[in-house]
Amino acid sequence: MTPSKVAWEPVIGLETHVQLGTNSKIFTSASTAFGDDPNTHIDPVVCGLPGTLPVLNEKVLEYAVKAAMALNLQIAEHSKFDRKQYFYPDLPKNYQISQFDEPIAEDGWIEVEVAEKGKDTYIKKIGIERLHMEEDAGKLVHAGSDRLAGSTHSLVDYNRAGVALAEIVSMPDLRTGREAAEYASEIRRIMRYLGVSDGNMQEGSLRCDVNISVRPGPNEPFGTKVEIKNMNSFSAIQKACEYEIQRQIKAYEAGEAVIQETRLWDEAKQLTKSMRSKEGSSDYRYFPDPDLGPIEVSKELRDIWHTELPELPAEKRHRYADQFGLSQYDARVLTDEFSMAHYFERVVGAGVDPKSASNWITGDVAAFVNLQKLTYSQLPLKAEQLAEMIQMIENGVISGKIAKEILPELLTKGGSPKLIVEKRGLGMISDPEILSSIVDELLATFPTEVEAFRGGKTKLQGFFVGQLMKKTSGKADPRLANQILSKKLKA
Amino acid sequence: MSHITSDDVRKVAKLARLKLDQEEVEKYTNQLEQILGYFEHLEDVDTSNVDPTTRAVEVVNRVRTDTVKTSQFREDLLDQAPHREGDFYRVPKILSD
Numbered sequence: 001m002t003p004s005k006v007a008w009e010p011v012i013g014l015e016t017h018v019q020l021g022t023n024s025k026i027f028t029s030a031s032t033a034f035g036d037d038p039n040t041h042i043d044p045v046v047c048g049l050p051g052t053l054p055v056l057n058e059k060v061l062e063y064a065v066k067a068a069m070a071l072n073l074q075i076a077e078h079s080k081f082d083r084k085q086y087f088y089p090d091l092p093k094n095y096q097i098s099q100f101d102e103p104i105a106e107d108g109w110i111e112v113e114v115a116e117k118g119k120d121t122y123i124k125k126i127g128i129e130r131l132h133m134e135e136d137a138g139k140l141v142h143a144g145s146d147r148l149a150g151s152t153h154s155l156v157d158y159n160r161a162g163v164a165l166a167e168i169v170s171m172p173d174l175r176t177g178r179e180a181a182e183y184a185s186e187i188r189r190i191m192r193y194l195g196v197s198d199g200n201m202q203e204g205s206l207r208c209d210v211n212i213s214v215r216p217g218p219n220e221p222f223g224t225k226v227e228i229k230n231m232n233s234f235s236a237i238q239k240a241c242e243y244e245i246q247r248q249i250k251a252y253e254a255g256e257a258v259i260q261e262t263r264l265w266d267e268a269k270q271l272t273k274s275m276r277s278k279e280g281s282s283d284y285r286y287f288p289d290p291d292l293g294p295i296e297v298s299k300e301l302r303d304i305w306h307t308e309l310p311e312l313p314a315e316k317r318h319r320y321a322d323q324f325g326l327s328q329y330d331a332r333v334l335t336d337e338f339s340m341a342h343y344f345e346r347v348v349g350a351g352v353d354p355k356s357a358s359n360w361i362t363g364d365v366a367a368f369v370n371l372q373k374l375t376y377s378q379l380p381l382k383a384e385q386l387a388e389m390i391q392m393i394e395n396g397v398i399s400g401k402i403a404k405e406i407l408p409e410l411l412t413k414g415g416s417p418k419l420i421v422e423k424r425g426l427g428m429i430s431d432p433e434i435l436s437s438i439v440d441e442l443l444a445t446f447p448t449e450v451e452a453f454r455g456g457k458t459k460l461q462g463f464f465v466g467q468l469m470k471k472t473s474g475k476a477d478p479r480l481a482n483q484i485l486s487k488k489l490k491a
Numbered sequence: 492m493s494h495i496t497s498d499d500v501r502k503v504a505k506l507a508r509l510k511l512d513q514e515e516v517e518k519y520t521n522q523l524e525q526i527l528g529y530f531e532h533l534e535d536v537d538t539s540n541v542d543p544t545t546r547a548v549e550v551v552n553r554v555r556t557d558t559v560k561t562s563q564f565r566e567d568l569l570d571q572a573p574h575r576e577g578d579f580y581r582v583p584k585i586l587s588d
Contacts, residue, residue, distance in 0.1 A: 022557045029560040038578040039569060043562030059557035080545065087508050089582040141579070155579035283506055288545035296551045 006253075008214045010245045011222055012174035014237075016187050018166045018197045019136065019205035020063045026135050026164035027054030027097065027292075034203055038157035046162045048093030054291050056081075060133060060164040063196035064104050065297055066305050067166050068131045070190050070312055073108030075302055079295040081133075082286045089156050090137040098167075100286040103132035104295065110190065111314045113332060114182045121328055126183050127171030136163040160204075166196075172211070172222070177241030181234040184208050189313045193338045201232050208237055213258070214248045223248065224258040228272055230265045240265040244272050316341055324354035333362050339376040340366070343383050350387030353394065360390060364404070368411045380414035389417035401474045402426050430477035435484050438476070442467055443488060453489055464489065494527035495520060 025032055028045035045052045065075055082100040108128040115121040138161040142151035168187060174180045188199035188206050199206040208231060213223035228244055231237045243265075248258050263272040311319075313335050320331035335341045340361070347357040365386065369379055389410065392398045398406075398421055406420050421427050429435060442464065443450050453460045464485055468476055497520045504511045504519075511519065562568075574581040 031559045055555045058554035293550045
């Protein structure tokens with residue numbers, strides 16, 4: 001067998017760091033605000049001065065446990081914090097408070113829907129090894145160069161140091177770049193549904209490191225693992241994986257070895273490149289942090305937090321398909337953001353047919369919301385008002401065309417569709433007598449065409465419909481108007 | 492019986508970013524050897540019926556509320572560093588060429 005015939009199988013696992021959206025840091029009351037002047041949010045605990053005592057933020061524990069529950073993880077009876085020692089200027093204490101052998105939660109899974117253009121959408125269960133709490137490090141600015149290598153010195157900002165993180169480690173269950181990106185995006189979606197993180201990748205509140213290797217077949221031992229960092233979008237995760245899979249396959253097929261190392265994704269060049277390693281950084285000498293007591297989440301507390309969990313994205317996707325008969329695609333679009341799903345559910349709750357609601361929301365409404373960069377709660381058109389408009393169509397009060405006509409005003413200003421229709425005189429003409437007389441007038445205006453129609457050019461029906469709509473500014477009830485028109489033309 | 496070798500001391504010193512000369516390595520190897528020897532006495536105690544613990548006081552779930560307080564020590568904390576540059580801490584070149 002030639003090497004190119006080998007069916008290489010990529011094996012991918014993700015380590016996701018999620019910044020928990022608390023107001024204060026994980027072990028001290030310094031603010032977690034983003035974007036302030038450097039070192040605004042430091043205090044003696046952040047800087048690890050002798051004699052200071054870190055105390056766990058109760059909200060961090062709550063958010064971590066809720067996140068763990070949403071990822072179907074088992075919450076530990078007993079959990080503790082450890083010190084991970086390494087020297088690097090982004091770490092003020094020279095150790096990071098993290099969790100080593102007793103994380104807050106282990107052994108879970110999530111369901112990921114993998115959709116890619118031109119391919120069948122499928123659902124895959126991805127195992128999650130663990131979730132643990134830890135503190136974030138500070139940020140370095142490298143001076144004299146845009147990169148670490150070549151810089152003359154570095155500047156350190158500890159605003160981010162000590163911000164609470166949940167690190168979520170997946171099992172090596174992912175097989176393609178697309179799966180990796182979908183997994184990361186589902187993690188983000190779940191965290192946003194829970195309200196425990198904004199998941200903003202640009203600001204670094206959600207960061208993914210990828211572990212990736214390839215092997216010559218599904219039952220072969222894992223190949224050498226390479227870690228990739230520095231992806232700041234889901235598409236970057238996908239592309240970095242795809243690039244790295246090809247790079248490793250090429251190396252093996254050329255008879256070269258793949259080295260265990262950390263590589264950085266270069267967004268501009270669309271490739272991964274070797275990162276110069278921090279020397280001697282691999283011996284972390286974890287030991288229990290003597291400043292922090294152990295954590296035991298009681299069953300009572302777990303039960304309370306569990307009842308506070310919202311319906312999660314995967315549950316919503318299934319329900320929208322099963323209960324509302326929506327397509328997989330529509331269910332996916334509507335549930336992507338919690339606020340959109342909530343808006344949709346309120347429209348449906350007002351008695352609107354779910355498919356009509358879905359069409360309007362995923363169409364014109366979503367286009368407006370995205371264009372204006374709004375959230376659904378900021379949208380002037382309230383769910384009840386949209387429901388009213390859709391019901392006016394369903395009840396034959398206005399046509400779809402008229403609805404499109406009043407929609408821009410509704411989207412930008414909100415208001416009652418009924419009042420707008422009344423005010424602008426846009427109600428549908430569905431009185432048969434009125435329509436009859438309009439049709440009579442119309443036929444009198446176009447005697448030649450009427451004769452042609454009656455002579456066999458039945459295609460002219462469309463012409464008459466068009467003229468009728470023009471005459472009534474689109475307000476004629478289309479079905480009724482057509483009926484009357486047909487009858488009179490054939491008479 | 493030997494608990495610690497000069498190689499161990501060199502490794503620990505390297506991880507702790509301490510620069511030791513040969514004389515110091517020998518000195519600390521001997522001292523640490525003695526210290527670890529004292530600890531060996533603990534092995535005389537029968538702990539077969541005692542659960543392992545990482546702390547002396549049995550306290551669980553010590554937490555604080557999520558409230559923000561601005562530290563009054565920002566300037567002091569910045570001034571304390573060997574090198575300050577504006578609002579930043581300045582550190583030497585991280586990677587050697």
